[in-house]
Amino acid sequence: MTEAIPTNFQLLINGRFVDGSAGFSSVINPSTGKAFAQSPDASEDQVAEAIWAAxxxxxxxGMQSPLQRAVIMRQIARLIRRDAEQLATVLVMEQGKPINEARGEVAEAAEFFDYFAEFARRIQGEILPSDFPGEQIWIQRVPVGVVVAILPWNYPCGLVSRKVAPALIAGNTIVIKPHEETPLTALMMMRLFVEAGVPDGVVNVVSGAGETVGAALVGRNDVDLITMTGSVATGKRIMSSAAGHLTPVSLELGGKAPFIVMDDADMEHAVAAAVTSRYMNCGQVCVCNERTLVHRSRYDEFVERFIAMTRTLTVGDPMKTTTDIGPKISSRERDKVEKMLAKAVADGAEIAFGGGRPQSKDLADGFFINPTVLTNVTPDMDIMTDEIFGPIVPIMPFDTFEEAVAISNNSRFGLSAYLFTNDFNKIMAAVSDVSFGEIYVNRSAGELLQAYHVGYRDSGPGGDDGVHGLDKYLRKKTVYVNYSGKPTAGLMPFR
Known part of the structure; x- marks a missing residue:
């Protein structure tokens, strides 16, 4: 049974739910291509009001004890779980991922708050000895202040929690801008935050276009940190805008993950992981398997197995639990992927399986594209160098481990990489030589809360999750405490 969805979505500014002063925008269901809800558009004045409130x-x-903040955060987690099915339903309708994946995303959204609430007793500083007697040096970790979070469209529920939870436990306040194509889940979550007892102004949300609302947020001089997950182009614009005020920026951007399969790999395990890592969320994940590299001695076997498993996947209505692959987020994104596929074929790649759009009349109005396997690809093709962000997988052979590593590293991206082998020496060599921030060895995609999700190069400066992700929401303050009763100002200890 489909959960009823709200009919009135509003911004949250300073504890009040308000309409957008700039009007409303339609939210399109990517499964049908039709609008199903209206989202409020904030004005620049409302952006300023949200920042002021924060x-x-x-x-x-920030003066509350972390334990007090943690109580509220655990209540948020409880309320997310209470309303999980409603959130998952809206998530499917606005983003298009299969309902099973949507339920998993909502569950993870709750986990973020429980996990970071555990840091209530773990935000530690340092005490250092001074060069002077009767003096100590304290290095405290204190809130950065006001955080602006810019969210993408591929995980509109989970990314709210990924940004908000660590910001709150650290004592910050936050202004969130959900992506204009997927704002509804974030707007729904705000009601849960208020119900949980989040004080007025601590969490605010302003939705609208990136060119207006986003630009107004990142160009201000009264913001202490900008954290953004999204495209490389948007990340560069944000960094440029923030540079004028020297505002710290944390960016988690695109990826072009290599999936390396060695000759000694467990082929059944490797194929299953490669399929999952390519097709989850219709390939719209920054850690997705974007280029599969298989040792030549196992190449034909891998391709045959991969196609056989791909053939079993169901493209269809994402509200059905039997669906494996839903639509792309928009017609624009679908057209982009189709152009990439056509260019690859023109460059000499061969479609070994799939291609085109589903023929079912029930899917004709949605933004669906069939999973597609490409062979006869070379490392210099655009399909092997540019982020696809869709259910297209190029598979190419290699001869040596060193060749696979070189192909992998020859990328402007550096987020995630995969390696399947039972050779411990090669595993350790990959840990040393594969220049990516995140390496999955003999497993599929899926970062964990306690780890650190971080990339290199165009994948962005910054990261999320775990103690290292929390650290960006804290800044250090050094305090020299002289309790000797004697002045030390202007004196050097050796004089």
Whole structure:
């Protein structure tokens, strides 16, 4: 049974739910190609009001003990679980991922709050000895202040929690801008935050286009941190805007993950992981298997197995639990992927399986594209160098481990990589030589809360999750404490 969805979506500014002063925008269901809801568009004045509210609320929120903040965060987690099916339903309708994946995303959204609530007793500073007697040096970790979070469209529920939870436990306040194509889940979550007891101004959400609302947020001089997950182009624009005010920026951008399969790999395990890592969320994940590299001695076997498993996948209505692959987020994104596929074929790649769009009349109005396997690809093809972000997988052979590593590293991206082998020496060599921030060895995709999701090069400066992800929401303050009763100002210890 489909959960009823709200009919009135509003911004949250300073604890009040308000309409967007700039009007409303239609939210399109990518499964049908039709609008099913209206999302409020914030004005620049409302952006300023949200930042002001966060600025006013931060000192009091930051003065609360982390344990007090954690109580509210655990209540948020409980409420997300209570309303999980409703959130998952709206998530499917606005983003298009299969309902099973949507339920998993909502469950993870709750986990973020429980996990970071555990840091209530773990935000530690340092005490260092001074060069002077009767003096200590304290290095405290304190809130950065006001955080702006810019969210993508591929995980509109989970990314709210990924940004908000660590910001809150650290004592910050936050202004969120969900992606204009998928704002509804974030707007729904705001009601849960208020119900959980989040004080006015601590969490605010302003939705609207990146060119207006996003630009207004990242160009201000009264923001202390900008954290963004999204495209490389948008990340570069944000960094450029923030540079004028020297605002710290944390960016988690695109990826072009290599999936290396050695000759000694467990082929059944490797194929299953490669399929999952390519097709989850219709390939719209920054850690997806974007280029599969298989040792030549196992290449034909791998391709045959991969196609056989791909053939079993169901492309269809994402509200059905039997669906494996839903639509692309938009017609624009679908057209982009189709152009990439056509260019690859023109460059000499061969379609070994799939291609085109589903023929079912029930899917004709949605933004669906069939899973597609490409062979006869070379490392210099655009399909092997540019992020696809769709259910297209190029598979190419290699002869040596060193060749596979060289092909992998020859990329402007550096987020995630995969390696399947039972050779411990090669595993350790990959740990050393594969220049990516995240390496999955003998497993499929899926970062964990306690790890650190980080990339190199065009995949962005910054990262999320775990103690290292929390650290960006804290800044250090050094305090020299002289309790000797004697002045030390201007004196050097050796004099």
């Amino acid at each position: 600025r006013e609320a931060q000192p009091k929120w």
